[in-house]
Amino acid sequence: MDIKALRYFSVLAEELHFGHAAKRLHISQPPLSRQLGKLEHELGVKLLFRTKRQVSLTPAGQVFLDEVRGILASVNEAANAARRAGRGEIGRLTVGFFIGATYSLLPKILHRFQTQSPGVRLILQEMELTQVPQALVSGEIDVGILRPPVSYSTIETEVLLREPFVAAVPENGKFSSKKQLQLKELAEEPFVMFSPGPSVLYSQIMSACYKAGFRPRIVQEARHPETLLGLVRSGAGIALVASSVQMRGSGGGVLFKKITGPLPMTEIAIAWRHKNPSPLLLSFIKNARSAMKLR
Amino acid sequence: MDIKALRYFSVLAEELHFGHAAKRLHISQPPLSRQLGKLEHELGVKLLFRTKRQVSLTPAGQVFLDEVRGILASVNEAANAARRAGRGEIGRLTVGFFIGATYSLLPKILHRFQTQSPGVRLILQEMELTQVPQALVSGEIDVGILRPPVSYSTIETEVLLREPFVAAVPENGKFSSKKQLQLKELAEEPFVMFSPGPSVLYSQIMSACYKAGFRPRIVQEARHPETLLGLVRSGAGIALVASSVQMRGSGGGVLFKKITGPLPMTEIAIAWRHKNPSPLLLSFIKNARSAMKLR
DNA sequence: ATGATTAATACAATAAAAGTATTATTGATA
DNA sequence: TATCAATAATACTTTTATTGTATTAATCAT
Numbered sequence: 001m002d003i004k005a006l007r008y009f010s011v012l013a014e015e016l017h018f019g020h021a022a023k024r025l026h027i028s029q030p031p032l033s034r035q036l037g038k039l040e041h042e043l044g045v046k047l048l049f050r051t052k053r054q055v056s057l058t059p060a061g062q063v064f065l066d067e068v069r070g071i072l073a074s075v076n077e078a079a080n081a082a083r084r085a086g087r088g089e090i091g092r093l094t095v096g097f098f099i100g101a102t103y104s105l106l107p108k109i110l111h112r113f114q115t116q117s118p119g120v121r122l123i124l125q126e127m128e129l130t131q132v133p134q135a136l137v138s139g140e141i142d143v144g145i146l147r148p149p150v151s152y153s154t155i156e157t158e159v160l161l162r163e164p165f166v167a168a169v170p171e172n173g174k175f176s177s178k179k180q181l182q183l184k185e186l187a188e189e190p191f192v193m194f195s196p197g198p199s200v201l202y203s204q205i206m207s208a209c210y211k212a213g214f215r216p217r218i219v220q221e222a223r224h225p226e227t228l229l230g231l232v233r234s235g236a237g238i239a240l241v242a243s244s245v246q247m248r249g250s251g252g253g254v255l256f257k258k259i260t261g262p263l264p265m266t267e268i269a270i271a272w273r274h275k276n277p278s279p280l281l282l283s284f285i286k287n288a289r290s291a292m293k294l295r
Numbered sequence: 296m297d298i299k300a301l302r303y304f305s306v307l308a309e310e311l312h313f314g315h316a317a318k319r320l321h322i323s324q325p326p327l328s329r330q331l332g333k334l335e336h337e338l339g340v341k342l343l344f345r346t347k348r349q350v351s352l353t354p355a356g357q358v359f360l361d362e363v364r365g366i367l368a369s370v371n372e373a374a375n376a377a378r379r380a381g382r383g384e385i386g387r388l389t390v391g392f393f394i395g396a397t398y399s400l401l402p403k404i405l406h407r408f409q410t411q412s413p414g415v416r417l418i419l420q421e422m423e424l425t426q427v428p429q430a431l432v433s434g435e436i437d438v439g440i441l442r443p444p445v446s447y448s449t450i451e452t453e454v455l456l457r458e459p460f461v462a463a464v465p466e467n468g469k470f471s472s473k474k475q476l477q478l479k480e481l482a483e484e485p486f487v488m489f490s491p492g493p494s495v496l497y498s499q500i501m502s503a504c505y506k507a508g509f510r511p512r513i514v515q516e517a518r519h520p521e522t523l524l525g526l527v528r529s530g531a532g533i534a535l536v537a538s539s540v541q542m543r544g545s546g547g548g549v550l551f552k553k554i555t556g557p558l559p560m561t562e563i564a565i566a567w568r569h570k571n572p573s574p575l576l577l578s579f580i581k582n583a584r585s586a587m588k589l590r
Numbered sequence: 591a592t593g594a595t596t597a598a599t600a601c602a603a604t605a606a607a608a609g610t611a612t613t614a615t616t617g618a619t620a
Numbered sequence: 621t622a623t624c625a626a627t628a629a630t631a632c633t634t635t636t637a638t639t640g641t642a643t644t645a646a647t648c649a650t
Contacts, residue, residue, distance in 0.1 A: 001370060003298050004607095018628060031608050033629055043374055045381030049571055052615045052627055059573045060380035067373030071366060075296060078362030079338055085355035086340030276344055278354045313597060326639050328598055347596055347646045 088279030090119035096141035098129035104244040144271040160292040161268040163243040180258040187214035190237035383574035385414035391436035393424035399539040439566040452564040455587040458538040475553040482509035485532035
C-alpha cells in the first residue's frame with residue numbers, strides 16, 4: 001500500500017468524481033481509476049460504489065477514509081517532527097553537572113535554553129565533578145558542565161566562565177570589617193578546604209597560596225561549598241571559594257571578601273563528546289556560549 | 296513519501312545494518328541505501344549516521360522512527376477496519392421502528408445482533424408506522440421495522456412475524472371467566488380501536504369483523520396499544536390487539552382472550568432500500584430472519 | 591600494510607505508473 | 621424511443637521509478 005494511493009483515495013472521497021479528483025491531483029483520470037482499483041483489490045473491499053453516473057462511499061470506504069485522514073495527518077506530522085528534530089528544536093538532552101555550576105551558571109543557561117527551545121526536554125543530573133567526563137564517555141549524559149581540565153581525548157570542552165576566588169570569613173571574625181584582603185594576610189589562618197580528590201579547586205588554591213609565600217594550615221576538608229560555608233560560619237576557619245558561591249548567600253553568618261593581587265581564576269566549562277554532535281547539542285552549546293557572553 | 300520507504304526505514308532502524316535489513320526485506324542492499332537516501336532528501340534531514348563501519352540513528356531519526364512505527368501500525372489497522380467494515384462487522388446502522396415492534400420482536404433481534412456483532416453501533420428511532428417507509432427513502436434510517444404493505448418500489452420488505460389478534464377485555468367484565476371467544480360474540484360490545492390513519496390494524500380488524508357478520512361499534516380511538524389497553528382497563532370497551540402486546544402485561548386490569556375461528560393474522564416486516572445494501576445491512580437482515588425463525 | 595567488511599555508486603534490466611485514445615454504460619433530453 | 625452527454629473503465633504505449641548485479645571507496649582489525 002502506498003501513501004500516494006491513500007492521498008488519491010482521500011481526494012476522491014471528497015470529490016466523489018474521478019475526473020474532478022484527477023484534476024485536483026494533477027493526473028489524468030485513468031490512473032486514478034486503476035490506483036483505486038488496486039487499493040480495493042489489496043484491501044479486498046470495495047471502497048466506492050460507482051456507476052457510470054455517480055460515485056459514493058461504501059461503509060467500508062467511510063471507515064477507511066476516517067483512518068486514512070488520520071494517517072495522512074500523521075505522515076505530515078512525522079515529517080515535520082523529524083525536520084524540527086533535525087534543527088534541534090525538539091528532542092531530549094541529558095545534562096550532567098557538578099554542584100558548583102548550580103550557583104549561577106546553570107540557572108542562566110537553562111532558563112535561556114528553555115525559553116528558546118521549549119520543545120526540548122532537558123534531563124538534569126547532578127554528579128561529582130570527576131564523574132562528569134566519565135558520564136559523558138559512557139553516554140549517560142549528552143553534555144556536561146565541569147571544571148577543566150578533562151583528560152579524555154573524545155571529549156571537547158569550552159570555557160564558559162572564568163571567576164576569581166573570594167575569601168569566606170566568619171561574620172564576627174577579625175576580617176569582618178575589611179573590604180578586601182591580600183592573600184598573604186591569610187597565612188596564619190586555619191583553612192577549611194575542598195577535598196583534594198574530586199575538585200580541581202584544591203590544587204588551584206594550594207598553588208595560589210604557595211605563590212603568595214605560605215602553605216595553608218588545613219583544619220578540615222569538605223566536598224561541597226555549602227559544607228565549607230557551614231564550617232566557616234561555625235568558626236572552624238576561613239575558606240577560599242569561587243566567586244559565584246556568593247550568589248547563594250548561604251543564609252548569613254559568613255562574609256565574602258575580595259582578594260587583591262594576582263590570584264588564579266577558576267573555570268567552568270561545557271563539555272561534550274566530540275563525535276557526531278546532534279543539532280540539539282550544538283544548539284545547547286551555542287545557547288550556553290551566548291548566555292554567558294552576556295556578562 | 297512511500298509507505299514502503301517507511302517500512303524500509305523502520306527495519307533499518309532495528310537492524311542498524313544495511314545488509315541485514317535488506318535481507319529481512321527481501322531486497323538487495325543498494326535499493327535500501329537509495330530508498331533511505333531518497334527519504335532523507337525528501338525530509339531534508341539525516342535519519343541515520345552511517346560510516347562504512349557502523350550505522351546509528353540520529354536524533355531526528357529517533358523522532359521519526361517513533362512516528363513511523365505509529366503510522367505503520369495505523370495503516371494495518373486502517374486496512375483491517377476497512378475489511379471488517381466490508382464484512383459488516385463494524386459500522387453504524389440506524390433502525391426505525393413503530394411502537395408495536397417493541398413488544399417482542401425488536402428486543403429479540405437487537406439482543407441477538409449485538410451479541411453477534413458487538414462492533415456495530417445501532418441507533419434506534421421510534422416513529423409512526425407510516426413514517427417508517429418515508430424515513431427509509433429519505434435515508435434517515437437504514438432499516439425499518441413495520442407492518443406491510445409498503446407502497447414504495449425502492450423498498451424491499453420481508454415478513455418476520457405473523458401473529459393473531461387477541462381480545463383485550465376488562466378484568467371484571469362479562470368475558471373475564473372465558474378461556475376463549477368467538478369474534479361474533481363481540482358484535483354488541485363497545486370497541487376501542489386503533490386510529491384509521493397510521494396503523495393498518497384498523498382496516499384489518501374492521502374487515503375481520505365484517506366477515507364475522509357485524510360492524511363494530513367504535514366508542515374511542517387511540518394510536519398506541521398502551522392507550523387502548525388503558526381504555527379497556529377503565530371499562531370504555533374491549534379491543535382487538537396483536538398477540539405480542541400480551542408480552543407487556545400492561546400492569547393488570549386487562550385480560551387477553553384467544554379468538555377462535557378464522558381471523559386474519561397481522562404481520563411485522565423488516566424493510567430496507569433495495570439498492571446497494573451494505574454488508575452490515577445484509578448481516579442485520581440475516582440476523583433478524585434467523586432470530587424470528589427461532590419460534 | 592593488508593584484508594575483510596560494508597555503505598555508496600554506476601549501469602542495465604525490470605516493474606510500475608502515467609498518459610492518450612477508446613469503449614461501455616447510464617441518465618437526460620428531444 | 622432514440623440520441624446525446626457524461627463518465628468510469630479498459631487497451632495500449634510511453635515514461636518514470638525501482639530493483640539487481642557488479643563495482644567502488646572507506647574504515648576497522650589484524
